[in-house]
Amino acid sequence: MDQKERLQAIIEEKRQAFITAADNIWGTPETRFATEKSVAQHYHILEQEGFALEKGVADMDYSYIATFGSGSPVIGILAEYDALGNLSQVADLPEKKPVEIGGNGHGCGHNLLGTGALAGAVAIKTLMEEENLKGTIKLFGCPAEESGYGKAFMARAGLFDSLDLALTWHPMDVTQAWGDSSLAVYQVYYEFHGTSAHAAAAPEQGRSALDAAELMNVGVQFLREHIIDEARVHYAFIDAGGESANVVQPTAKLYYFIRAPKLEQVEPIYQRINKIAEGAALMTETELTIDFDSACANYLPNPALTEAMHQNLKQVTPLELTAEEIAYEQKFFDTVPQVTKDTLYARAQNAFPTATEAELKEIATMPVNTKLFPYQITDKTAGSTDVGDVSWVVPTAQATIGCEVQGTPPHSWQWVATGKSSVAHKGMLMAGKMIAMTALDALLDPQLIEKAKAEHQQKLAGKTYQSPIPADVVPK
Numbered sequence: 001m002d003q004k005e006r007l008q009a010i011i012e013e014k015r016q017a018f019i020t021a022a023d024n025i026w027g028t029p030e031t032r033f034a035t036e037k038s039v040a041q042h043y044h045i046l047e048q049e050g051f052a053l054e055k056g057v058a059d060m061d062y063s064y065i066a067t068f069g070s071g072s073p074v075i076g077i078l079a080e081y082d083a084l085g086n087l088s089q090v091a092d093l094p095e096k097k098p099v100e101i102g103g104n105g106h107g108c109g110h111n112l113l114g115t116g117a118l119a120g121a122v123a124i125k126t127l128m129e130e131e132n133l134k135g136t137i138k139l140f141g142c143p144a145e146e147s148g149y150g151k152a153f154m155a156r157a158g159l160f161d162s163l164d165l166a167l168t169w170h171p172m173d174v175t176q177a178w179g180d181s182s183l184a185v186y187q188v189y190y191e192f193h194g195t196s197a198h199a200a201a202a203p204e205q206g207r208s209a210l211d212a213a214e215l216m217n218v219g220v221q222f223l224r225e226h227i228i229d230e231a232r233v234h235y236a237f238i239d240a241g242g243e244s245a246n247v248v249q250p251t252a253k254l255y256y257f258i259r260a261p262k263l264e265q266v267e268p269i270y271q272r273i274n275k276i277a278e279g280a281a282l283m284t285e286t287e288l289t290i291d292f293d294s295a296c297a298n299y300l301p302n303p304a305l306t307e308a309m310h311q312n313l314k315q316v317t318p319l320e321l322t323a324e325e326i327a328y329e330q331k332f333f334d335t336v337p338q339v340t341k342d343t344l345y346a347r348a349q350n351a352f353p354t355a356t357e358a359e360l361k362e363i364a365t366m367p368v369n370t371k372l373f374p375y376q377i378t379d380k381t382a383g384s385t386d387v388g389d390v391s392w393v394v395p396t397a398q399a400t401i402g403c404e405v406q407g408t409p410p411h412s413w414q415w416v417a418t419g420k421s422s423v424a425h426k427g428m429l430m431a432g433k434m435i436a437m438t439a440l441d442a443l444l445d446p447q448l449i450e451k452a453k454a455e456h457q458q459k460l461a462g463k464t465y466q467s468p469i470p471a472d473v474v475p476k
């Protein structure tokens with residue numbers, strides 16, 4: 001058995017502990033920074049495995065750094081465990097039905113993500129002990145990936161500065177080393193305060209905060225024509241004043257997400273939106289408070305490390321599914337709309353241009369897509385992730401494991417329903433193996449790290465990471 005086979009065997013030997021932790025986290029879905037029960041599942045394993053544990057880093061109660069070993073290289077592994085609001089869903093049921101109306105749910109598979117990363121850290125630590133390998137492993141427990149951005153606060157606190165590289169993964173409906181970028185984002189609250197008055201008897205005495213919020217949104221609507229195409233600006237009403245239409249609304253609060261491919265492109269849009277908000281306050285004689293919530297940087301994929309992950313994915317794929325598992329997943333695949341299913345053929349064709357029609361049809365109709373997709377380093381973006389901030393500090397790589405129902409998106413009820421299925425577990429363990437194997441590559445091959453660092457410097461082109469989160473903003 002070679003060292004990489006041994007890593008895989010270690011994860012298989014301890015598989016039940018990881019599965020139990022992931023299922024327990026699924027059962028107590030917690031959002032943003034309030035991940036007390038979820039992180040406890042990680043602590044339980046990390047304490048048993050003998051990691052040095054620093055709890056509550058970067059002003060976040062439920063974050064941690066678990067360390068093993070000493071000296072160079074220093075390899076970071078990133079774990080997440082936060083859930084999403086309003087995504088409660090009965091497990092294993094192929095129809096939308098919440099356990100608790102309005103409750104939280106693991107719609108992004110972070111119960112698997114965090115525990116898979118943890119499995120990777122445990123495996124590489126065990127092998128390092130068995131073979132007396134030199135180096136340091138640091139597993140980061142990162143709350144609030146979905147919104148709030150724990151890693152961005154950790155990056156601001158300099159917690160990734162001592163690393164040589166960072167590795168992570170994400171559950172998805174396709175298996176692929178991740179060569180795309182992500183959007184940088186600022187998240188900001190705009191709160192207006194006016195004066196209430198009888199809306200019919202004394203409207204002249206009222207100053208409407210709701211009017212201010214509406215005027216701000218109209219102003220931003222006009223702004224959209226004068227920003228770069230790739231930017232995205234969206235908002236939610238946190239407070240629309242009240243339910244009484246006969247009152248001039250004295251309060252209103254908006255939550256804005258301002259996104260663009262690069263951090264430096266977000267800042268000028270943010271400044272213009274602030275001016276619009278100030279203008280709305282001026283027009284309505286209301287008071288404006290701007291409350292910066294959080295931010296994260298765009299992701300910089302590292303070619304050398306992403307390639308190393310791809311090579312390791314070749315060794316651990318495909319996910320082997322039983323006939324029973326395929327039948328289970330098929331019931332969920334049946335819920336995917338035809339219009340989405342139609343895109344899966346094109347996706348397969350794009351990835352495998354030389355495949356025959358029959359082969360493409362087979363790939364596009366698998367309830368779980370177990371093919372390893374080729375990857376490309378691109379500037380393509382979709383959502384945002386705080387892995388972006390880590391990628392500015394150190395060379396970073398991540399991969400997706402296709403253990404979700406093909407054609408279903410993140411943040412869907414299907415992801416919650418299948419979040420503790422045996423296929424989800426297999427995907428999680430595969431991710432742990434891939435992370436441990438890539439960590440081993442870095443431990444044994446100083447040239448890989450050198451190459452990754454040279455590429456990282458090239459990508460930064462003289463820039464250094466500046467946290468987009470102002471110094472006075474705390475995680476909340």
Ligand SMILES: [Zn+2]
Nearest residue numbers: 108110145170
């Ligand atoms: Zn996610």
